Amino acid sequence: MKIHSLLINLANQGVKLSVDEGSLFIDAPKGVLTPELRESLAKYKTDLLSLLRQNSNINYQETALPTIVPAPEQRYQPFPLTDMQQAFWVGRSGVIELGNVANHGYYEIESDGLNIERLNWALQKLIARHDMLRAVVLPDGQQQVLEAVPGYQIAVLDLRKQTQDVVAAQIELIRERMSHQVLPTDQWPLFEIRATYLDGEKVRLHISYDLQIFDAWSLLILFEEWEQIYQNPEVELPLLELSFRDYVLAEKALQNTDLYKRAQNYWFARLDSFPPSPDLPLAKHPSEIKQQRCQRYSGRLEKADWQQLKHRATQAGLTPSGVLIAAFAEILTIWSKSPQFTINLALFNRLPLHPQVNNILGDLSSVTLLAVDNSASESFSDRSFRIQQQLWQDLEHRSVSGVAVMRELARRQRTAPSAMPVVFTSTLGFSSRFSSLGQDTSTFSHFGELVYGISQASQVWMDIQVWEEKGALTFTWDVLKELFPEGMIDDMFGAYCTLIAQLAVSEKPWVATTQQLVSRQNIADLKYYVFNQVLADCPTWVPGEVYCSGIDFHQTHANFIIHPRTGERLYPTGDIGRYLPDGNLELLGRVSHQIRLGKYNIQPEEIELTLQQHPAISSAVVTAIEQAQNKKYLVAYLVSAQKSAPTTEELSQFLQQKLPDYMLPSAFVFLDALPLLANGTVDRNTLPHPELCLDVDVPYVAPQTELEQTIAAIWQEVLQLESVGIHHKFFEIGGNSLLIIQVFQKLQQVLIYENKKSVSLVDLFKYSTVHSLAKYLINHQETPNLIHDRQQEQEMQSGKHRIKQRLKKSQMLNNN
Known part of the structure; x- marks a missing residue:
């Protein structure tokens, strides 16, 4: 060993x-x-x-954690959101792709003989005990615990003596309404609990909760204490001295420590080489999905096999979570266009700042970004151990959350905030942690059997969850199925289940590379294959390079390769293609046309086909040009189908609805006709080279109106800039999702509208220049009255003066 x-x-x-x-x-x-x-x-x-x-x-001083000093007298004062809460809050606002949904969980638990009146009484005791069951998020982006709330009543529906069809229809109606709820965050409560009476003294509980107020660990605490009070109404739970507000303020102080600064350096130094999210085949662009509905896939490994898998994992130097993460990464590698990608790992990161830190409700969760590189041909055992080593190294720097890392990445790339859309959540080990507290967490279903569950999250395509229940491994995939080609997720989930089962009972998959060569289509005596970068077969829908076997190489001058595992002679056709579910091979473009742009391999034919869907475009060719500093940009050459060509803005908006940002051309060039070679194909070498000014900053245009001047002054103060032009985009000049909240708060103070709030957070994301925001406010709301309070004006002028002095001092130091 x-x-x-x-x-x-x-x-x-x-x-x-x-x-x-x-x-x-x-x-x-x-x-x-x-x-x-x-x-x-x-x-x-x-x-x-x-x-x-x-x-x-x-050195203890370098790693010392902040000390919590409980402040009960401040208990009901507003306080900041955590990184995760802030990401959830912005995500649900609808200003980002796959937004307009809450980070939310829904469960149905069926029990025998449950006393709803006593259950409701026990719940009211918990609402009084735990602050975050009385919490709301204020419009300015802070949260607040309400001192008093109305008595909560569990709504009851009696379906006894009803037919099975009626019962099923009524439960489906409840499920449809509650399973994907988006509750207003500024209104209490951010949860809903219902009960349905069924025949045979059965009761179905419907539990909907918003992750804005507490995490999965908190859910365990809630169920544990709820059952304790229900079973023993006289029980006296320990008094909570610590509040979630106390914890959040102490955690914010962590940012001033050397520990945090070291973690920040660790993550930020890696940003430029961080791989993107898994490049999975999509049936539609995320922006085309108007109503998010996740579908759950559930799997289970029984106790004996699960124990065997944990034993084999230990022998390989892996934790139980480690082997499950690695197995999932293996599935992503097979279906992703690239074997290099990043996934989000959920962390339940309760820092030991107070003895009661494990007893409070709240969202104390975090995420860490796990970069995976499965491009090398190696055994599953070696690959898994390498992934786990990377994860352990990352966890040593967990004081900086993945949200903060993505925020910095967006700042560098001058884009709006986004998230890695594939999430892995493991609660393995929770049982042992809670057992040490005298609690049993063998199941969430303390009042019966869990019969249905689903989760959802903004900007998330797939959320994989693993946990141990009654000694067995349970795992679920909550997937935005509409986003992917038909049947693909079923295949992926089936492959994951098969791999987990094989890892438990056999040594073979531990030493294999899990790459298989499968023939899909034969044409006459020829066989066609679609391979990835390591010459492994691509699954249905996944594009790769097309190879052909069966050619008589003695009769041709074709170049060929010898497959490293089968020894078969293969001819690279030069095409990019993918197999469809019906077995047909679809050609997507040529390898020679493929464009490497930053971290992405782009097939220009995909952009060209999308452009040709626009009614005003008859033909299109996309290529890349190189500017100064070896930067590449996409350029689209177009032939209009109408006398008046569409505008650049119109085409950009059209493509934004169908393609990811990295596939959007930076310029559009209209031609009378595309230049052709003698064989009828486009002569890409003779396409005109446009004069682009992509590396030059947006020209400065000073604010003109009083409203533009006010908005610009606030931007200058928050972004610490000496000047801001009316056409500068907020996220391209140093803004991020935290700073935009500061702008929002200051605008709220300065702008007054009669009987309505001056501006919403959604407005700031949507209208991201001074000019567009001012124009929107003038055209769509009542003309603002600017506060001419002398003290506020003096404070703003003082802030601007400090910024200017600081900038001048910095310039003097640089010149010296």
């Missing part, structure tokens, strides 16, 4: 190690220290002592 496998084995069995005056101390549960384990500890004693000494030599 290697030392890393030993450490994982010890951790999984609850063994703790420490060092004192050169001696190794072992704290283990009864019966865990077998003779074999003692032998391994003795073998690696020197190495273990060295690791423990390294950890003990860390």
Whole structure:
């Protein structure tokens, strides 16, 4: 057993190690220290002592966490959102792609003989006990705990003595309304609980909750305490001294520590080389989806097989979560255009800032970005261990959340905030953590059996969740199925289930590369294959390079390759293609036309076909040109089908609804006709080279009106800029989703509208220049009255003066 496998084995069995005056101390549960384990500890004693000494030599002042000082007198004062809450709040606003939905969970639990009146009474006790069950999010982007709320009543529907058809229809109506709720965040409550009476003394509970107010850990606490109070109305739960507000303010102070700064340096230094999200085949562009509805896929590995899989994982040096993440990454590698991608991993990151930190409700979750590179041909065991090593290194820097990292990435790329749309959530290990608190978390269903569940999240395509229930592994995929080609998610999920099962019972998949060569289509004596970068077969819908076998190479001068695993002679056709579900091969373009733009491989034919869907375009060719500093930009050459050609703005808006941002051309050039070669194909070499000014900043145009001057002054103050032109875009001059909230708050203070709020957060995202925002406010709302309060004017002028002085000082230092 290697030392890393030993450490994982010890951790999984609850063994703790420490060092004192050169001696190794072992704290283990009864019966865990077998003779074999003692032998391994003795073998690696020197190495273990060295690791423990390294950890003990860390400077405490550099890693010291902020101390929470509970402030009960401030309990009902507004306080900031966490990074995750802020991302959720912006995400649901509808200003970003796949927004307009809440980060939300819905469960149905069926129980026998449940007393709803007593259950409701127990719930009211919990609402009084936990602040975040009385929380709302204010329009200015802060949250607040309400001191008093009306008594909550569980709504009841009696379906006893009804036919099965009526019962099914009524439950479906409830499910349709509650399963994807978007509750107003500034109105209490941000949850809904209903009960349905069924025959045979059965009760169906319907539980809808918004992740804006608490996370999955909090849900466990809620169910545990709810059952305790329900079963024993006289129980006295420990008084909570700590509030979620106390925790959030202390966590904000973490940003002033060296620990946070080191983590920030770690992540920001890697940003330029970070791979994008998995490049999966899509049936439609995300912006085309008007109403998000996730579909759940559920799987299970029974207790015996799950125990066997954990044992094999330990032997390979992997944690249970580690092997499941790696298996999922393997599936993504097969279906993604590129084996290099990034996924979001959910973290339940409750810092040990107070003894009661594990007892409060709230969204204390976070995410970390896991970069995966599966381009090398290696065994699943080696690949998985490498992924886990990367994850462990990332987790050492978890004080900076993935939200903050993506915010910085958006700032560098001068784009609006976005998220990695594939999420993996593991709650494995929660049972052991809660058991140490005297709680049993074998299931969420403390009041019966979980019969239905679904989750949703803004900007998320796939949310994979794994947990242990009654000793078995349970896993679900909540997928925005409409986004993907028909049958693709079924194939992916089936492949994941198969891989997990095989990893549990066989050694073979651990040493295999999991790459298979499958013939899809034969034409006469020829066989056609679609391969990825490592010459592995691409699944249905996934594009790759087309190869052909069966050619008589002695009769032709064709170049060929020898497949490294099958030994078959293959001819690279030079085409990019994919197989369709009916077995037909669809050609998408030529390899020689493929454009590498930053981190993306772009097939220009896909953009050309999309452009030709516009009624005013008869033909289109897309290519790339290189500007200064070796930057490439896409240019579309078009022939109009009408006398009056469409505008650049019209074409850009048309493409934005159908293609991702990285596939949008930077320029459109109209020609009378496309230049052709003798064989009738487009002569790309003779296309005119447009004069682009893409590297030059937007020309400065000073604010003209009083309203433009006011907006620009606020931008200058928040972004710490000396000047802002009316055509500068907020996210292209240093803005991000946090700073836009500061702009929102300041505009709220300065602009007054009669009987209505001056501006919404959605407006700021949608109208991202000073000119467009001012024009919108004038045209679509009542003409604003600017506050001419002397004190406020003095504060704004003072802020601008400080900024100018700071900039001048910086310029002097740079000149010296």
